[in-house]
Amino acid sequence: MKLNPVSSFDLDSSAHIERFVKAFYARVLSDSELAPIFLEVAKIDLDKHLPLICSYWEKLLLGDPSYQRHTMNIHRQVHAQQPFTDDHFSRWLKLFIETCDQLCDGPYAEKAKRTATRIAGNMARNVTPPDHA
Numbered sequence: 001m002k003l004n005p006v007s008s009f010d011l012d013s014s015a016h017i018e019r020f021v022k023a024f025y026a027r028v029l030s031d032s033e034l035a036p037i038f039l040e041v042a043k044i045d046l047d048k049h050l051p052l053i054c055s056y057w058e059k060l061l062l063g064d065p066s067y068q069r070h071t072m073n074i075h076r077q078v079h080a081q082q083p084f085t086d087d088h089f090s091r092w093l094k095l096f097i098e099t100c101d102q103l104c105d106g107p108y109a110e111k112a113k114r115t116a117t118r119i120a121g122n123m124a125r126n127v128t129p130p131d132h133a
Contacts, residue, residue, distance in 0.1 A: 010106025014064075017057045020112075021050060024099040034091055041082045060115050061108050075127045084128050093120040 009016045025046070029035045038044050056071065058064040075084070096116045100109050 008103060008105040011057070011061055011100075011104055011108040011112050012106065014054065014058055014062075016104075016108075017061065018050075018054045020100065020103060021054050021057060023103055024096060025050060025053070027095045027099055028092065031091060031095060034088065034095070037078065037082060037084075037088065042078045057112070061112055072123070072126055075123055079127050084123075086124055086128070089120040089124045093117060096120075 009019070011017050011020055029038060029046075052067070052069065055064070055067040056069075059067040078084070093116055097113050100113055100116075104112070
């Protein structure tokens, strides 16, 4: 449900992606389970992290080739410090979709939600694979 349909936007530009990413991370960093992972374990510097995340989403949604980091390896490093759980990925996805639904509307927003769903699933499978003991 949109907070204000008149002010909703699609994720079809760098400026709109930045606006969404900032709103999404505000929610993530106020979440009691996710915030400690970002702030205490990964120790992200928001001034450096947010432009990277914006660049990542610009690559995924707009085809901008600027982002060249390997996100799976970055998340594996964090997982080695404090293991992720399926609930972490589910919470991340829930916040992503809720934020997108409240702020955004259009084909790029729908693509972002589908992409985020795939990302959460891929991360859960590849960062926290089941034990093969």
